[in-house]
Amino acid sequence: MATPTVPVHKMRPNDPCWCGSGQKFKRCHRPSTERVRPGALTPMRSVPAEIERPHYAEHGGTDDRDEPMVKDAETLDAMRRTGRAAAEILRQVGDAIAPGVTT
Numbered sequence: 001m002a003t004p005t006v007p008v009h010k011m012r013p014n015d016p017c018w019c020g021s022g023q024k025f026k027r028c029h030r031p032s033t034e035r036v037r038p039g040a041l042t043p044m045r046s047v048p049a050e051i052e053r054p055h056y057a058e059h060g061g062t063d064d065r066d067e068p069m070v071k072d073a074e075t076l077d078a079m080r081r082t083g084r085a086a087a088e089i090l091r092q093v094g095d096a097i098a099p100g101v102t103t
Helices: 028-037 074-096
Strands: none
Touching: none
């Protein structure tokens, strides 16, 4: 997809659309840009006490645990098989796609 050479907020309605469709901007991408408007911030709601806070809530960072969450060998094996199957599917799709192929 093409990137706009003119910022979308400076495009006029009758300019050709930045995406290269050949349509006027007002008929192509302008309706989608009009839907995005800044909104008002709402106050944060408190979380009920019965809901446990996640372990990362205090520092807001990544998972810094040293031990893996899944220790069961059977589950790990299933995850590895699933990963191999997904990688094989992606390899086959990569071999089949080419410019001009649509889904």
